[in-house]
Amino acid sequence: MPTKQAPTRQAITLKGSTNLVTEFFKYAANTILFQRGVYPADDFHMVKKYGQTVLVTQDLALENYLDKILKQVNKWLLTGSVTQLVLAIISKDSRTSLERWVFDINLVEQPSGESEAAPAKPEAEIQAEIRNILKQIVSTVTFLPVIDEPTVFNILAYTSESADVPADEWVDTDPLAIEAGKSQQVKLRSFSTDVHRIEAMVAYRYDG
Amino acid sequence: MSYLPKTPSTRHRSRSEAKTPLTPSLAVGLNSLSLATPSKADVSFANPFAASRPSSPAKRSASGSIQVSESLQRQASTGVIRKGGVESRLDVVTRDYVPPKSEKKRSKSQPSRDTRDRFITTRDPADDVAATLDLMSLNPQSASPGHTARLAAATGVPLNRRVLSYHEPPPPSASDPLLAQAREYARPLYARPGALPTSTSTATTGAKGRKISTQPERVLDAPGMVDDFYLNLVSWSCLNIVGVALAENTYLWRADSGEVVQLGEAPEGSYISSVEFSNDGLFLGVGVGTGAVELWDAESQTKLRTMSGHSSQVACLSWYQHILTSGCADGSIWHHDVRVARHKVGELIGHQGEVCGLKWRSDGELLASGGNDNVVNVWDGRIGDVAPGTRSAARWTKRNHTAAVKAVAWCPWQPSLLASGGGTSDATVHIWNTTTGARLHSLPTPSQVTSIQWSPHKKEFMTTHGYPTNAIMVHAYPSMERVAEIRDAHDSRVLWSAIGPAGDVVVTGAGDENLKFWRIWEVPKVRKSKESKDSSGRTGSTKSDILRIR
Numbered sequence: 001m002p003t004k005q006a007p008t009r010q011a012i013t014l015k016g017s018t019n020l021v022t023e024f025f026k027y028a029a030n031t032i033l034f035q036r037g038v039y040p041a042d043d044f045h046m047v048k049k050y051g052q053t054v055l056v057t058q059d060l061a062l063e064n065y066l067d068k069i070l071k072q073v074n075k076w077l078l079t080g081s082v083t084q085l086v087l088a089i090i091s092k093d094s095r096t097s098l099e100r101w102v103f104d105i106n107l108v109e110q111p112s113g114e115s116e117a118a119p120a121k122p123e124a125e126i127q128a129e130i131r132n133i134l135k136q137i138v139s140t141v142t143f144l145p146v147i148d149e150p151t152v153f154n155i156l157a158y159t160s161e162s163a164d165v166p167a168d169e170w171v172d173t174d175p176l177a178i179e180a181g182k183s184q185q186v187k188l189r190s191f192s193t194d195v196h197r198i199e200a201m202v203a204y205r206y207d208g
Numbered sequence: 209m210s211y212l213p214k215t216p217s218t219r220h221r222s223r224s225e226a227k228t229p230l231t232p233s234l235a236v237g238l239n240s241l242s243l244a245t246p247s248k249a250d251v252s253f254a255n256p257f258a259a260s261r262p263s264s265p266a267k268r269s270a271s272g273s274i275q276v277s278e279s280l281q282r283q284a285s286t287g288v289i290r291k292g293g294v295e296s297r298l299d300v301v302t303r304d305y306v307p308p309k310s311e312k313k314r315s316k317s318q319p320s321r322d323t324r325d326r327f328i329t330t331r332d333p334a335d336d337v338a339a340t341l342d343l344m345s346l347n348p349q350s351a352s353p354g355h356t357a358r359l360a361a362a363t364g365v366p367l368n369r370r371v372l373s374y375h376e377p378p379p380p381s382a383s384d385p386l387l388a389q390a391r392e393y394a395r396p397l398y399a400r401p402g403a404l405p406t407s408t409s410t411a412t413t414g415a416k417g418r419k420i421s422t423q424p425e426r427v428l429d430a431p432g433m434v435d436d437f438y439l440n441l442v443s444w445s446c447l448n449i450v451g452v453a454l455a456e457n458t459y460l461w462r463a464d465s466g467e468v469v470q471l472g473e474a475p476e477g478s479y480i481s482s483v484e485f486s487n488d489g490l491f492l493g494v495g496v497g498t499g500a501v502e503l504w505d506a507e508s509q510t511k512l513r514t515m516s517g518h519s520s521q522v523a524c525l526s527w528y529q530h531i532l533t534s535g536c537a538d539g540s541i542w543h544h545d546v547r548v549a550r551h552k553v554g555e556l557i558g559h560q561g562e563v564c565g566l567k568w569r570s571d572g573e574l575l576a577s578g579g580n581d582n583v584v585n586v587w588d589g590r591i592g593d594v595a596p597g598t599r600s601a602a603r604w605t606k607r608n609h610t611a612a613v614k615a616v617a618w619c620p621w622q623p624s625l626l627a628s629g630g631g632t633s634d635a636t637v638h639i640w641n642t643t644t645g646a647r648l649h650s651l652p653t654p655s656q657v658t659s660i661q662w663s664p665h666k667k668e669f670m671t672t673h674g675y676p677t678n679a680i681m682v683h684a685y686p687s688m689e690r691v692a693e694i695r696d697a698h699d700s701r702v703l704w705s706a707i708g709p710a711g712d713v714v715v716t717g718a719g720d721e722n723l724k725f726w727r728i729w730e731v732p733k734v735r736k737s738k739e740s741k742d743s744s745g746r747t748g749s750t751k752s753d754i755l756r757i758r
Contacts, residue, residue, distance in 0.1 A: 061379035069374050083369065152380075157372045165372060173373040 017195035018077040022070050024130050024191070024198065025103065029066060029087055029155070030056045031137050032101055036089055036144070038153050050131045069155050072166065076159060077196070080107055084158035088176040092150040097176040097205070099144065101137075104199040108192060121194055129191030133200055136188045143186070144204055178205050420682065420692045424724035425713065428461065430454055435719025437614065437631070437658065437674070437703060438523045438537075438564045438580070440482040442717045444706035445489035449506060450715055452723060453480035458494055460506060461723075463708070471509050475500070484525035486532075491546070493532045495522030501534050503546055515544045515551040526575070528568040531591060533575060535563025541577055543591055558585045558602045565616040569623060574603070574642055576626050578613025584628045586642050604645040610634040615671065617660040619685075627669060629657025637671060639685070651688045653681065658703050663729045664711035670728055672716055674701030680716065682728060698722060 027049055034044045034055040039062065044055040057063055076082035082105055089099040154176060159165070177183075188200035432455040433441065441453040448463040456474040461467070474480050474496050482495035485506070494502040499518030504511050520537040527533070531553070532544045541563055543554035561580030568575050568589065575587040585602035611631030619625035624643040630636050635656050639649040656674040663669060668691055673679045678698050682691040698718035705716045712731040717723050 059379070065374075065376075065378055072374075153378055154373055155378075159370050159372055161370060163370065163372075165370070169375050170372040171375050173371055175371045 014078065014195050017193040018074055020126065020193055021077055021105070021196050021198060022074045024133075025073060025085060026066060026070055027054050027056070027130075027134060028101075028103070028137060028200075030054065031134055032087055032089075033057065033062075033153060035138055035141050036099065036147060036151070038089060038151050050127050050134065052131055052134070054134065072170065073157060076157065076163060077105070079164065081160045081163035082157050083160065084156075086156040086158070086175070088154045088156060089147070089151050090154060090176065092152050097178050098147060098151065099205070100176065100178060100203045102201040102203065104201070106197040106199070108195055108197050121192070126191060126193055129189065133189045133191055133198075136200075140186070140188075140202060144202070145206060178203055182207055418682075418691050420694070421727055422694050424697075425727050426725040428723040428725075430717060430721050430723045432457070433717060433719070433721045434479065435700060435703070437612070437656075437701075438481075438562060440484070440495075440524045440564075440704060441480065442704040442706045442715060442723070443483045443485045443492070444708055444715055445485035445492075445506065446487070446709045447489035447506075448709055449485070449489065450706070450723070451483045451485055451492050451506070452717065453483050453494070455479055458483060458492070458504070460492075460509075469509060471504055471506070472502075472511055481521045481523050482525045482534075484527060484532075486527045487529065493525045493527065493534075495525050495534060497521045499536065501525070501532065501544060503532070513546070513551075515546075517552055518542065523562060523564055524566040526566045526568045528572040528575075528589065531568075531572075533566060533568065535559075535566040535577060535579075537562040539563060539579060539581070541566065541575075541587075554591050556585075556587050556602070558587070558605065559583060561612070564612055564614040565628070567616045567618055569618045569642075570620065571623065574618075576616045576618065576628070576642075578609075578616045578628055580612040582609045582611055582613060582630065582634070583607055584609065584613050584616065584626075584638075584640070586626065586640075586645075604642075606638070606640065606645075606647070608638055608647060608650075609636065611656070615657045615660040617662055617669070619662050619669075620664045621662075621667075625685075627660045627662065629653075629660050629671060632656040632674065635673075637683075649686060649688050651683060654679070656701070658701065659705040661705055661707045661714055664707075665731055666729055668729070670705070670714060672697075672702040672705045674703070678702055678718070680705075680714075680726060680728070692728075694726070697724065697726070 030044070031054060033039050034041065034057075039057060039059065043057050043059045043062070045058050046053045047056045048054075049056075057066075073082060073085065084105060085103045087101040087103075088097045089101075090097050154173075156173060156175060157170070182205050183203050184206040185201060185203045188202060190197060190199040192198065430452060433452075434455060439453075443451045444463075445451065450461040450463060451471070452459050452461065456479050458471040458473070458480055460469045460471050462469075471492065472494075474494075475498060478497040480494055481497050482493075484493045484495075485491070486493065490506055491512070492504040492506050494504060496502060497520075499516065499520050499522060501515040501518070501522055502511055503513045503515065515532075518534065518536040518538070518540070522534045522536055524535040525532060530545060530547050532546050533541060534544060535541050539557070539559035539561055541556040541559070542552055543556075544551040545553045556575075556577070559577065559579035559581055560583070563577055563579050565578030566575070567577075573589045575589050577585045577587065579585070584606040586604050588603050606628075609628065609630035611634035613628050613630055615627070615629035615637075617627045619627065624641050625648070626640045626642050628638050628640065630638075632655070635653050637649075637651040637653060637657055637660065638647055639651075640646065641648050653671060653673060655677045657671050658674055659672045661670045667685045668682055669685055671681050671683065673681065678696050678701055680694040680697045680702060682693070683689065684691050697716060698720050699722075700719035702716050702718045704718075705714050707714050710731055712727060712729045713725050714728050715723055715725050
């Protein structure tokens, strides 16, 4: 994705920003899956990204699965029809959702007309923001309850009614919400490109 | 709407314990009217139901009990969309909940009236109702639909939003159960202290680290060397001769001259399972896979005698003066007096599994043995006191190891110390005080312990290890700190080691068919220590002069 021609343009254009956001989701999802132990740790290998090492799965099936999802998310982002992505971690046996990693996707209001007036956000700054989110995801392990049961995950996309949904690939589903009384929510950092603004949040089941 | 549940309540209470009134369902309906965009879908949903149950509206009107529905109907008659919305909702309810039992019950008193149902809580959300609700972006499972709708309206969240997920579930984590099992087995290998993949083939120095050469001084090719944990195929005599068994042949390598001599062969169809030099270095005991123990003259390279009797392979041998002790795969330990015709002078029964480690203490008082039954035994070394064939019991038995104990070694400078090391699933070195039987120290290591050698000059001992580190490690005693480590000393697990007569060089053998000589320890005062040994009775600073004169 990072082409040699003017990397700063990535953040300006919708396409570039979409790719950036999609890529972020890939690494964020991988980080969560690793940190929360959804997949065994030795499925992951270290990759240099955003100026730090990120653990990325090398399980082919999972890789393909994420790719398929992200490809569609990418399309939705381009049309602006996805408003939220949720990675839910569900107990394998009881099927109750234990954690919901919520990423709100907001379109940044473009000043109509002379958009050139606003200085483009430097790529380095965006990367720093992304890095901070990923670091925060890693650090959440310190307060999230220890999961000692086998888990699975599910990725939910909140789209607008008018979204173009590929038939029989994406299906309407339950939001896998955690009961309000048992849910704790922690807001994480956010990052923004010139087009998108991503706000991260984690909700987890806490029966305390 | 509060009056809604009252009207049908008398009837409903009598026939069902579920008292959830009509409110939610109608709330849903009304919410859908107010919040959802008037969609054709509602109409289209309504029609099939109406078609499938044409009687229901008629029944409802006939009953006349539900005022609201009638009023709604009146309202609905003004607009097609409204009519479709409400009626579809009600029809869905009707169609959904038709338990045959209750129908039978009702059929007596109220024959055709109440097949319709308003109990939303009891219906299956996975049914086609769910599809209708999904169209409204309401979730029937997480909360009551009415609540969701009201909440949505209150918070200003657009209801026309869809929650989508990919149609197939994410792939299971370890799809291959065999792989998962293999991981499970491999985990202990890597989850051990010191098993960090940080330093490969470099000498890591601990706090009190000391640099040792990570390169062997000399490498000898040993083709045909058997990669078997339970055998003991390398011995180094005090005359500086290395005896090594390669499959069925025994070779002697003179360290002084580098000369190689083939000593002999195992009997046809068998193999050498152990070699051990006598303490004076003149004789070589050879254990054979058939169970025979051979005695060879290292000087003339002739076989002096064969002592048979064991039922299976003799995997370890140890000498004390004229007594050659052999450990057998059946768990028995025999003492052979090599001087007499009836060579078997003692039998020690204490192991359930194969005896794989056997060492006499240098003074002959104690004999240590380790077995495949994870047991370390220490035996009284006195032989003549009991009649031949008497089964003597071990002086003490230790079962702390959790894997085969192959590595046993007596400390040369503190006679009561015995070190023993366990196999793959144990990988721990225990140091015992053999006088009291106490366990003095324990040292977990990264991988299986295949042999232990104490340094004669330093308060250190060396361990050799198998997969995955294939390492030679040097530890301090009694701090048990790691002094040095040579990772991947061999390409395959390091199986055997023997220390040279000077106490500085150690030879290791491994399944990669190499013998490697490592200078582990320096002997800074070789002359002095040798002389002090020789002049053990004398004292004084001039003893070296005296010796030289003599």
